[in-house]
Amino acid sequence: xxxxxxxxxxxxxxxxxxxxxxxxxxxxxxxxxxxxxxxxxxxxxxxxxxxxxxxxxxxxxxxxxxxxxxx
Numbered sequence: 001x002x003x004x005x006x007x008x009x010x011x012x013x014x015x016x017x018x019x020x021x022x023x024x025x026x027x028x029x030x031x032x033x034x035x036x037x038x039x040x041x042x043x044x045x046x047x048x049x050x051x052x053x054x055x056x057x058x059x060x061x062x063x064x065x066x067x068x069x070x071x
Contacts, residue, residue, distance in 0.1 A: 012059065014029070016028045016050050016051065033050075052064030
């Protein structure tokens with residue numbers, strides 16, 4: 001039995017694409033991206049080297065990373 005609330009129907013993003021320094025691209029699922037060390041995720045966002053996607057469509061970082069409050 002889990003006391004964790006179910007995830008929202010529409011998440012802010014479901015995948016991320018990391019652009020490596022050499023220009024190659026690495027696709028990550030949301031869980032894979034979230035397992036990266038926090039410092040690396042911050043660096044990627046601040047340097048503009050990560051794209052967030054929802055249903056295959058690019059989502060702006062401020063929308064993708066929006067935190068929703070739960071009652």
